[in-house]
């Protein structure tokens with residue numbers, strides 16, 4: 001949810017992966033901030049649950065379910081459909097991703113390709129399709145999601161393909177920030193540290209020394225919650241951030257600043 005108090009009234013926000021841990025929180029948080037939210041997820045049941053939770057909270061959000069954003073045609077069709085719901089796009093929040101982890105000796109070419117498709121390619125597909133809609137509105141905000149795994153080695157599980165794909169997302173964002181400037185399109189990245197979701201609870205609970213050491217050295221002394229990301233996302237997509245583009249905001253309790 002959005003605890004920042006910052007408003008997004010009048011803005012149309014298109015958010016990918018709203019069935020997931022952070023994406024659900026983002027859909028609810030952006031709606032609570034006053035944005036008209038249109039979301040999608042390949043996981044139909046999870047996306048529908050988010051729509052229901054929004055309804056229970058008094059917000060109406062739209063979702064297209066079963067969309068595979070790793071398919072360029074499905075991604076483009078969804079963006080056009082999403083733009084049609086409220087008559088445009090002001091914010092594209094590329095939250096969705098999925099990946100395969102494994103040491104390089106065990107990671108197959110299929111695992112590598114799967115990770116690139118579902119972490120990097122899909123960001124290109126949706127952003128390329130949304131670009132003319134953003135230009136038509138006279139500008140807008142694209143928010144992409146990197147990771148601390150793109151900025152340094154990660155000690156608690158091998159993240160070779162994931163880190164590479166997220167590094168690509170950051171580089172793509174920097175270049176699109178330059179392309180977007182003359183159109184009033186801002187492109188920023190949030191790079192989270194370990195955030196508690198259904199998928200990461202196993203890592204957080206992992207009693208191994210590497211995981212304990214990683215969590216134990218976070219200066220702010222806790223792992224992250226989805227709201228830590230969503231509050232910053234609302235700000236970066238709001239009119240309070242109109243001179244911020246090309247930023248990669250690391251949100252990790254300070255864990256990655258230590259040598």
Ligand SMILES: NC(=O)c1ccc[n+]([C@@H]2O[C@H](COP(=O)([O-])OP(=O)(O)OC[C@H]3O[C@@H](n4cnc5c(N)ncnc54)[C@H](O)[C@@H]3O)[C@@H](O)[C@H]2O)c1
Nearest residue numbers: 017019020021022042043068069070096097098145194195
């Ligand atoms: N949770 C963390 O600790 C953490 C850390 C760093 C970065 N991130 C990033 O934050 C974002 C959200 O993470 P999360 O933990 O909420 O993940 P999550 O797995 O809970 O949610 C991701 C959602 O995206 C959807 N999705 C995946 N591939 C898709 C596709 N091809 N088409 C349509 N939908 C698709 C999934 O179905 C899922 O609902 C991701 O980009 C992730 O890489 C998360």
